[in-house]
Amino acid sequence: MKTISGISVFPGVVIGTALLFLEDNPEIPRYSIAEAGVERELARFVEAARDAAGELRRLKESAHGISREQEDIFGAHLLMIEDPDFHYQIKARLESKYENIEWIVREVSRELSQKLVMSPNAYLRERAADVSDVSRRIINRLLGQKEFSLAELSQDVILVAHSLLPSDVLAMDRSRVKALAMDTGSGTSHTAILLRSFGIPAVVGLSNATREISGGGVLVVDSEEGKLIIDPDTETIQNYRDAVERNRKLPGKLRSLKNLPAETPDGRRVVLNANLDMPEEAGGTSFYGAEGIGLFRSEFLFMTPGRSAEENQLQAYGSVLKAMGGKPVTIRTVDIGGDKAVPGFQDRGEANPLLGWRAIRLSLSLPEMFKTQLRAILRSSPEGTVKILFPFISCVEELEDALRLLEEAKTECRKKGQGFSDHIEAGAMIEIPSAVMTADILAEKSDFFSIGTNDLIQYALAVDRGNEKVNYLARPTHPAVLRFLKQSIDAAHNRGIKAAMCGELAGDPSVTPLLLGLGLDEFSMAAASIPSVKHIVRRVRFSDCQALAEEALACTTYRQTDGLLREWAKAHINER
Ligand code: PEP
Numbered sequence: 001m002k003t004i005s006g007i008s009v010f011p012g013v014v015i016g017t018a019l020l021f022l023e024d025n026p027e028i029p030r031y032s033i034a035e036a037g038v039e040r041e042l043a044r045f046v047e048a049a050r051d052a053a054g055e056l057r058r059l060k061e062s063a064h065g066i067s068r069e070q071e072d073i074f075g076a077h078l079l080m081i082e083d084p085d086f087h088y089q090i091k092a093r094l095e096s097k098y099e100n101i102e103w104i105v106r107e108v109s110r111e112l113s114q115k116l117v118m119s120p121n122a123y124l125r126e127r128a129a130d131v132s133d134v135s136r137r138i139i140n141r142l143l144g145q146k147e148f149s150l151a152e153l154s155q156d157v158i159l160v161a162h163s164l165l166p167s168d169v170l171a172m173d174r175s176r177v178k179a180l181a182m183d184t185g186s187g188t189s190h191t192a193i194l195l196r197s198f199g200i201p202a203v204v205g206l207s208n209a210t211r212e213i214s215g216g217g218v219l220v221v222d223s224e225e226g227k228l229i230i231d232p233d234t235e236t237i238q239n240y241r242d243a244v245e246r247n248r249k250l251p252g253k254l255r256s257l258k259n260l261p262a263e264t265p266d267g268r269r270v271v272l273n274a275n276l277d278m279p280e281e282a283g284g285t286s287f288y289g290a291e292g293i294g295l296f297r298s299e300f301l302f303m304t305p306g307r308s309a310e311e312n313q314l315q316a317y318g319s320v321l322k323a324m325g326g327k328p329v330t331i332r333t334v335d336i337g338g339d340k341a342v343p344g345f346q347d348r349g350e351a352n353p354l355l356g357w358r359a360i361r362l363s364l365s366l367p368e369m370f371k372t373q374l375r376a377i378l379r380s381s382p383e384g385t386v387k388i389l390f391p392f393i394s395c396v397e398e399l400e401d402a403l404r405l406l407e408e409a410k411t412e413c414r415k416k417g418q419g420f421s422d423h424i425e426a427g428a429m430i431e432i433p434s435a436v437m438t439a440d441i442l443a444e445k446s447d448f449f450s451i452g453t454n455d456l457i458q459y460a461l462a463v464d465r466g467n468e469k470v471n472y473l474a475r476p477t478h479p480a481v482l483r484f485l486k487q488s489i490d491a492a493h494n495r496g497i498k499a500a501m502c503g504e505l506a507g508d509p510s511v512t513p514l515l516l517g518l519g520l521d522e523f524s525m526a527a528a529s530i531p532s533v534k535h536i537v538r539r540v541r542f543s544d545c546q547a548l549a550e551e552a553l554a555c556t557t558y559r560q561t562d563g564l565l566r567e568w569a570k571a572h573i574n575e576r
């Protein structure tokens, strides 16, 4: 028996049989060609790229029930296959090297993906997998190899791969793949996004799992703890069987929670909201019992040229407000730069983009763009209940400037006779240590706080959230982080405003009792996580959670706190 630790992408416990999927490119031959052969090789490439694109389109059409985000991944691959610049690079390399086209495609794609891997920008690094996906598809065509497909599996499996590609996830028989273990990957890759949206328990970033495992062996994927257990002994299997049985009963139970309030037995009521990346996803959030949108990341509007025009933004915000039918929608003003690459706003030669021109800093330095967004939000407000959230506030001056521009935007709307709701709340994201330390001052000017733990942990502990080498240090239960959370929540309450959280931590049920105990009022998370968090809220007593928070704050190490949370859960949740 051997246990390997990795990063959990979607929680669950699965015992099953390993299917080893060695998806590397087949051996690619390399040989010289005569000058006269260039045209023929090029024609082979064009045909293979066309076939590969056709295959992707077919896959997209046959993949029923996929979301807009998943469709976009197909779209990105199609764009790449048909990209004139990619075709130009292939042709230029062929005409200078006189080598067979399979090798040329491999070389051009490898260079492209290496450039992306070296990028300081996490988003671009993740796109390297997309380049490999596309080139593998074309090379397989050129070599006459049938694309190995995970679409027809005859039994339930735990899929083990070195680097599963997004199109593999889209194509695979998801009723048969019960869990996934992968050597590479981080929580923000396209592959991880897809696994999470399909609700497949998965652990990624396992380094050498494929070398340790033989196909057909027994595995346990414990993605609640981020662990893969190879050849588990009888006792381990029995322990995990109990967990599987508990989890099996959960989905039905969780669905039955949909219309029940997120309230502890001793009467502490909190609000559970959904995070939203694309307007089209809004309608689906009520299925999970979302009470509103706690974070609408408006960055998507700036990813596609032309989509950020005021009327387009108005339409996008209005559609979300309508879909939510009066439930509150918190629109965060654009948060681009740093690790969020957006065409036209990136690669400006910044040595430290994570400490650079991003989010509110970018908005304040482009006031016309910022006011366009604010006007669009204001104008959308009669469609429902809207709130405005400013990201990456580091000092009170930034909040004051943002509020001043909001007033200017209101005046501009009034002048044009454009109506908007009377009272629109405006809040600050607390995601930089300086904001925590001045939360009492920021609270004077904010209608609410929303704590962004993804960035707060990154900046509090000096750990790049996209860097898997140092990710193990990004501990939400680090005493510094807990003190920051307490200080932010207390500052909000002292001023009589609500404290929300929209970082990933808000959707982690293992810390729900602690967050409740710290006094958090609103939790915003991936919609699919809402039932599990509500399940916990409805089982624990608020007074017990408060005592837990006090104990956690007295812990001196994250290990101690993690142990405390585990023991507490055993005593207060599992055994009841
Ligand atoms: C955060 O930093 O926690 C957050 C919610 O914002 P984002 O992940 O978009 O940076």
Ligand code: MG
Residues within 6 Å of the ligand: 391, 431, 452, 454, 455
């Ligand atoms: Mg953030």
